[in-house]
Amino acid sequence: MFCPLIATLIAVLLSCSLSLxxxxxxxxxxxxxxxxxxxxxxxxxxxxxxxxxxxxxxxxxxxxxxxxxxxxxxxxxxxxxxxxxxxxxxxxxxxxxxxxxxxxxxxxxxxxxxxxxxxxxxxxxxxxxxxxxxxxPELLREFEVHVGDSAQMGCVFHSTEKKQMTEVRWTFSSGQGAKEESVLHYDYKFNKPMGYPQGQGRFQNRVALVGDTFHNDASIMLQRVKVSDQGNYTCRIYLGNVVFRKTMTLQAIQKDSRSTSGPEGLGGNQLVIIVGIICTTLLLLPVLILIVKRSHRNTSSVNSTAMVKSLEKTGMDTPEKHIYFSVPPWDVGEEEPSGQSEATYMTMYPILPSLRSDPNNSLEKKSSARTLKTEPTF
Incomplete structure (x- = not known):
């Protein structure tokens, strides 16, 4: 009698253990x-x-x-x-x-x-x-990118269940009410990005899927950002009947004009200022040339006058030195034929240094050949 009860009890305990x-x-x-x-x-x-x-x-x-x-x-x-x-x-x-x-x-x-x-x-x-x-902390949803640079936009789906995403779609809209256009389409069945047909779509060859699709990461990299790329980007990740959606905003800004060369990096006001400076320079160029010439002429005249005055002052400070020579008098013991005594006078003539230095100078010979003039004394 107790055997069926024991069997029933064991069955209940087993079922409970399975439930536990x-x-x-x-x-x-x-x-x-x-x-x-x-x-x-x-x-x-x-x-x-x-x-x-x-x-x-x-x-x-x-x-x-x-x-x-x-x-x-x-x-x-x-x-x-x-x-x-x-x-x-x-x-x-x-x-x-x-x-x-x-x-x-x-x-x-x-x-x-x-x-x-x-x-x-x-x-x-x-x-x-x-x-x-x-x-x-929240990831950046609005960010600025310089025109010509690259922008990475993250899109990761968090889940406790290991589910492989089956599809990824990225779309772009320039603003509210604007029509969405496809940026990138990824289908897991083909294991490659699917987008516009070859030769169509302005995002073609500029966007790439850089996330790890096996970990529900659908991040993309947009290269060579243009001004027309500014707007809202929406990412959709599909895991069966579950759809994850995320939207972010990109703002494309021009680079600093100081770091860009050429007219593309200049604003309208800067271009007007540069043109005005060039025109003013061209108009004032003849006047500037004339002023420079007059200034150069005045400087030359002042230099010439100063040089002449310097030479005159040098002549006054160093007067010319005269060299004199003496003619020895007649001997006292000698007498004139007339037998009268006469006073002796000596006449001195200046001799220039240039004349004295020349031994063949005729003037020096004439001077040395002169005789002394005597006058009788009474």
Whole structure:
């Protein structure tokens, strides 16, 4: 009698043990930049797929803090509540025991633990799973790029589930109400970027996919930025039925005119100023030449006058020296034929140095040959 009861009890314990194994779930951590979206996975791990009849998501900012509802699902209806009303939606496949949540526009206040509680149809076991979310500073969404430079625009999808993105689309719009044009299209099936046909599209050969597609990174690099590239760029990442979207704004600015050469780097006012300076210089050039000539002439005249005065002053400071010579008188003992004594006079003549230096000078010979003139004394 007790054997059937024991067998039944063992079967119940085994079923409970199997159910308890389904309750064990990991608690992953997820790094999300503020303003981005995040996929918080919550899937019932079982070989048997059953639809979910209950899904609850709750949030707690820390220990001993009251939980607040993020959203709940009941009777084929998902309802986000509170401050998550316009930012949370159920994206998991309910029919396949998947109650994953997409949290959009992550905020600083979303830092904490998100918990999901799911229950499958025909079962009373509730499976719980936690995801710890860390909020990082917001990435730049509006940035300036100089014309001619390159711009890298990031687009990364954060998820606790290892899902391979199936498609990436980048579009461009110059402003509100403007028609979108394709920048880049990536299809995982072809494993290569798909864009405009060859020879069409102004982004052709200027944009490249630089992100790691295996880690849901769809970042692109736009090369040789033009003024017409200024506007809004939208990235869309597809992971099955989940779509992540991010928009950023690019402003193309001209480089500093001091670092550019040629008329392209000059503004309208600068060009007018330069032209005015050139015209004024051409008009004043003859006047400047005349002033320079007169100044040069006056300088030459002053130099000539100063040189003449200097020579005159030198002549006055160093007067010419005269050299005299004496003619010896007649001997006293000698007498004139007349026998009378006469007084002796000596006449001195100046001899220039130039004349004296010349031994053949006739003037010097005449002077030395002169005789003394005597007059009788009574």
């Amino acid at each position: 194994s389904d309750l064990i779930a990991s608690s992953p951590e997820l790094m999300v930049h503020m303003g981005d979206s995040a996929l918080l996975g919550c899937k019932f791990q079982s070989t048997e797929e059953k639809p979910l009849i209950k899904v609850d998501w709750l949030f707690s900012s820390g220990e001993h803090v009251k939980n607040e509802y993020v959203m709940y699902y009941y009777s084929n209806l998902s309802v986000p509540v509170g401050r998550f009303k316009n930012r949370a939606r159920l994206v998991g496949d309910i029919l396949r025991s998947d109650g994953s949540l997409l949290l959009e526009n992550v905020q600083e206040a979303d830092r904490g633990n998100f918990s999901c509680e799911i229950r499958r149809q025909g079962e009373n076991v509730v499976v719980k799973k936690k995801v710890q979310v860390h909020v990082l």
